[in-house]
Amino acid sequence: MNTVPAVAALDGRPVSDPASLVDVDVPVPQLRPHDLLVEVRAVSVNPVDVKVRAGLGPQAEPKVLGWDAAGVVRAVGGAVEGLSPGDEVWYAGDLTRPGSNTALQAVDARIASRKPASLSFAEAAALPLTTITAWEALFDRLRLTEDSEGTLAVLAGAGGVGSIMIQLARVRTRLRVLGSAGKPESVQWVRDLGAHDVIDHRDLAASVRAVEPGGVDYLFTPNTQGNVETFAEVVKPFGQVVGIDDPHGLDLMPLKAKSIAWHWEFMFTRSMFSTPDLAEQGRLLAATADLVDAGRVRTTLTTTIEDFSAAGLREAHRLVETGRTVGKVVVTR
Known part of the structure; x- marks a missing residue:
């Protein structure tokens, strides 16, 4: 053959x-x-x-x-x-x-x-791909551990990466986990995966304030375009954001006043560069x-x-x- x-x-x-x-x-x-x-x-x-x-x-x-x-x-x-x-x-x-x-x-x-x-x-x-992405984002980029506390917002919580990230954050950290969803079936899916609360990406700032008035410590995003100012609003000072998308002309200056750190996660980095x-x-x-x-x-x-x-x-x-x-x-x- x-x-x-x-x-x-x-x-x-x-x-x-x-x-x-x-x-x-x-x-x-x-x-x-x-x-x-x-x-x-x-x-x-x-x-x-x-x-x-x-x-x-x-x-x-x-x-x-x-x-x-x-x-x-x-x-x-x-x-x-x-x-x-x-x-x-x-x-x-x-x-x-x-x-x-x-x-x-x-x-x-x-x-x-x-x-x-x-x-x-x-x-x-x-x-596999979504697990590697979620694991590296949580434990390599954000450096979370089994003792980590605070609040994590997982945007697109019903998506491939979000669906496994919610689970890994629940079983391998002490974080309070928020998952974003819009459709009723997505909301139920995110809750079933273990999210403590569901937030709405269509009005992220208001929905985060409703469950975490002080904001979140960590945020995962697969959709950065046009959202950086909102991230700056909902993430606490000295918080961290990890992104996986490819936004054009990304401007991170809105994050500076709060000293919010930005991380990229790309699960092919290890294999591409051996x-x-x-x-x-x-x-x-x-x-x-x-x-x-x-x-x-x-x-x-x-x-x-x-x-x-x-x-x-x-x-x-x-x-x-x-x-x-x-x-x-x-x-x-």
Whole structure:
């Protein structure tokens, strides 16, 4: 077997175009020393998938997207430790390498771990990218610990990152957690995940004042554009904000008077730059798997598409592009 089926993008066509994602055959990946060869069983679609697909120019070769996966190890590189053929794993991959929308994927073992035994492949595939993003934002950027107190506002609390961040903050800190939501089903989702209170991103300042008159100590945002002045209003002096989006012409001066710190979180930084602590991503996924299997963290899967093809993935991209999904959309083989 020299090739395997995959789903790829050829350019930046809108998802309504049947040629925006197409079924292709790609070469079986060659393993690097630290690589796993994984038979992919399920993937989830994240905003990064949509963003990369929409931003593509014409491609000389098909570009396989996908940065969340759960599957079974079929082979390992010579430097791999702790994982073997037959192991069930989960991971979020590497932006610089071919993605998970394929039958067989090569991924660095140091950014993967055994998947939670209590979850199906679909349930597991919903979590890695958002878990890494939320974990790094909370515990690497904001440097929160199990003894941390105060109040955290999680904007887009019903989204992929927000859904796992609320849970991790509840089980690994002493913070009071506020999750933002608008629709009734989103409000219920955020409450069910463990948020102490729900705030409304459509009137953030008033809704925060209603439950935390003194403001919040920490704020997570996936949507910064046009909101910095509001963040300056609701975050306490010496508070901290962590963002994951790409706002154009960002002006942080409104934060200066309160000495509010700003952090960026980008979960691909470690893999893109081969940082010395690359294996931290595998370790945090393993720690999260333990939390899941102990019943302290749950999957954020809400929609499953049982069609691992270009048509199935186009539907998943369409749903994510609406910006109105609750939880995560997963495509299974």
